[in-house]
Amino acid sequence: MGVLNKQASLSIMNTQVCVIGAGSSGITAAKTLKDHGISFDCFEKGSAVGGNWRYGNDNGMSSAYRSLHINTNRNVMAYSDYPMPTDYPMFPHHTQIATYFDAYVDHFGIRPFIQFQTAVKSVEPEGDHYRVLTESATGEVSEHVYKHLIVANGHHWNPRYPTPAFPGSFTGGILHSHYYRTPDQISGKKLLIVGIGNSAVDIACEAARLYGERVTISTRSGAYIIPNWLMSMPFDSLANPLTSKLPLSIQRLLLKSSLLLARGRQQTYGVPVPERPILSEHPTISQDLLNLSGRGLIRFKPNIADFNEHEVVFTDGSRDTFDMIIYATGYKVTFPFFAPEFINVEATNDLQLYRRVVHPDHSSLYFLGLVQPLGAIMPLAELQSKWVAKLIAGNCRLPSRETMIQSIETEDNKVRRRYNRSARHTLQVDFHPYWESIEREIRGH
Numbered sequence: 001m002g003v004l005n006k007q008a009s010l011s012i013m014n015t016q017v018c019v020i021g022a023g024s025s026g027i028t029a030a031k032t033l034k035d036h037g038i039s040f041d042c043f044e045k046g047s048a049v050g051g052n053w054r055y056g057n058d059n060g061m062s063s064a065y066r067s068l069h070i071n072t073n074r075n076v077m078a079y080s081d082y083p084m085p086t087d088y089p090m091f092p093h094h095t096q097i098a099t100y101f102d103a104y105v106d107h108f109g110i111r112p113f114i115q116f117q118t119a120v121k122s123v124e125p126e127g128d129h130y131r132v133l134t135e136s137a138t139g140e141v142s143e144h145v146y147k148h149l150i151v152a153n154g155h156h157w158n159p160r161y162p163t164p165a166f167p168g169s170f171t172g173g174i175l176h177s178h179y180y181r182t183p184d185q186i187s188g189k190k191l192l193i194v195g196i197g198n199s200a201v202d203i204a205c206e207a208a209r210l211y212g213e214r215v216t217i218s219t220r221s222g223a224y225i226i227p228n229w230l231m232s233m234p235f236d237s238l239a240n241p242l243t244s245k246l247p248l249s250i251q252r253l254l255l256k257s258s259l260l261l262a263r264g265r266q267q268t269y270g271v272p273v274p275e276r277p278i279l280s281e282h283p284t285i286s287q288d289l290l291n292l293s294g295r296g297l298i299r300f301k302p303n304i305a306d307f308n309e310h311e312v313v314f315t316d317g318s319r320d321t322f323d324m325i326i327y328a329t330g331y332k333v334t335f336p337f338f339a340p341e342f343i344n345v346e347a348t349n350d351l352q353l354y355r356r357v358v359h360p361d362h363s364s365l366y367f368l369g370l371v372q373p374l375g376a377i378m379p380l381a382e383l384q385s386k387w388v389a390k391l392i393a394g395n396c397r398l399p400s401r402e403t404m405i406q407s408i409e410t411e412d413n414k415v416r417r418r419y420n421r422s423a424r425h426t427l428q429v430d431f432h433p434y435w436e437s438i439e440r441e442i443r444g445h
């Protein structure tokens with residue numbers, strides 16, 4: 001193992017790589033390193049694998065609610081060499097996803113390589129190595145030194161609240177969607193949900209469906225709502241390497257026409273449409289929202305202008321009173337183990353990485369799963385792992401720092417041009433083009 005006491009010299013270090021986290025990104029990194037015969041330690045804060053997908057995870061970080069189902073279909077989400085069971089539904093429940101990750105880990109014999117209930121508390125770069133401090137559940141602190149660091153600590157666990165806060169003060173209940181678990185938390189409450197991402201819409205639909213009470217969604221940007229199923233197919237199976245090569249304007253036209261044919265205009269159901277074109281935001285997926293809105297159970301308001309005790313004033317001048325506000329306003333990308341002067345991007349979520357993996361100034365520092373694909377994260381994290389393993393093994397090379405910086409800027413500009421400027425869109429990638437860019441890295445261009 002790579003455990004050192006403070007006096008030990010680097011020369012006795014024999015474990016090359018530290019992996020932080022055993023969620024869906026960390027376990028595929030561990031599997032890939034094992035496949036390549038690269039020695040590693042994988043530290044997991046909780047007592048099980050699966051991260052976000054373990055409801056009530058004892059790591060205290062999971063955002064899963066009891067009713068959560070995946071919104072990327074099971075075939076798109078599975079790792080390349082381990083399909084999800086065929087008796088799973090197309091959009092399985094979170095318990096099935098957690099079971100799948102457990103089965104993956106056991107099938108490939110990765111579990112013994114994971115040190116559970118061991119949190120990485122700090123990481124300090126030291127020359128071209130990383131000094132890593134871990135703490136076990138019993139309070140045992142250990143120090144380790146590694147040549148390579150793979151960060152797979154997830155990016156959907158530190159709630160982001162509106163900043164600056166809306167003026168005035170709201171004296172009803174306040175909850176971030178991260179803390180939403182079961183409907184009894186909202187039962188009988190007149191609810192205002194802020195945001196129109198997937199968390200907002202899942203919770204709004206659950207509240208409207210269960211209680212038949214009117215729920216209000218406040219949104220500053222709006223969203224095109226995409227159903228889970230489109231023309232008898234899971235919507236995300238419509239994107240493929242061929243369609244992703246079409247000009248964006250054609251992709252937009254195709255998706256817009258399919259939506260029109262499948263269920264008409266969303267305004268007809270009472271759901272407002274954004275001013276910008278479709279595919280300029282992370283997709284909000286719901287089979288139910290339009291129907292529940294059409295029944296008058298979910299209504300929409302623009303952004304919040306002001307609070308006055310239980311009353312909320314909206315930017316169009318309308319006002320209403322509420323018992324509770326749920327901020328479904330997304331998450332901060334957070335690395336609590338790095339000193340803030342080394343890496344801290346919480347304000348913007350904007351970490352500049354080559355191919356969204358490699359730090360251009362620290363070429364042995366890698367981030368896995370730190371992407372927001374139009375598609376699922378898991379297969380991308382798997383491919384990223386294969387690239388990183390080859391880099392570590394010396395079987396492929398990074399371009400110069402200048403080339404990496406240039407590439408980061410180019411990608412960044414594309415994202416800024418296409419997406420609504422918002423912290424939620426800094427990690428956006430198109431699944432297939434991104435996949436191909438990593439494959440090119442693996443092939444050596």
Ligand SMILES: Cc1cc2nc3c(=O)[nH]c(=O)nc-3n(C[C@H](O)[C@H](O)[C@H](O)COP(=O)(O)OP(=O)(O)OC[C@H]3O[C@@H](n4cnc5c(N)ncnc54)[C@H](O)[C@@H]3O)c2cc1C
Nearest residue numbers: 021023024025045051052059070071120153154369376377
């Ligand atoms: C409600 C919700 C639904 C989602 N649905 C989908 C979906 O349908 N499809 C999809 O592709 N994505 C979805 N996502 C995105 C989600 O981020 C990914 O599905 C997936 O969880 C990412 O895996 P990960 O391993 O990168 O992160 P996580 O699942 O967050 O795992 C990170 C792991 O790192 C560990 N860890 C963190 N810090 C430390 C530390 N300091 N020391 C040791 N261990 C540490 C944690 O304990 C955890 O096990 C959803 C996100 C949310 C919030």
Ligand SMILES: NC(=O)c1ccc[n+]([C@@H]2O[C@H](COP(=O)([O-])OP(=O)(O)OC[C@H]3O[C@@H](n4cnc5c(N)ncnc54)[C@H](OP(=O)(O)O)[C@@H]3O)[C@@H](O)[C@H]2O)c1
Nearest residue numbers: 069070071162195196197198199200221328329330422424
């Ligand atoms: N069923 C599922 O599989 C499921 C369920 C939930 C979540 N998820 C995933 O989890 C991730 C996080 O989703 P999320 O919905 O929690 O967060 P999100 O995608 O970041 O959406 C946040 C929402 O809040 C709004 N918002 C943010 N700051 C605001 C502010 N200051 N004032 C007003 N509105 C503000 C955003 O609007 P702007 O666009 O204007 O910023 C956006 O509508 C996503 O990858 C999502 O796909 C999946």
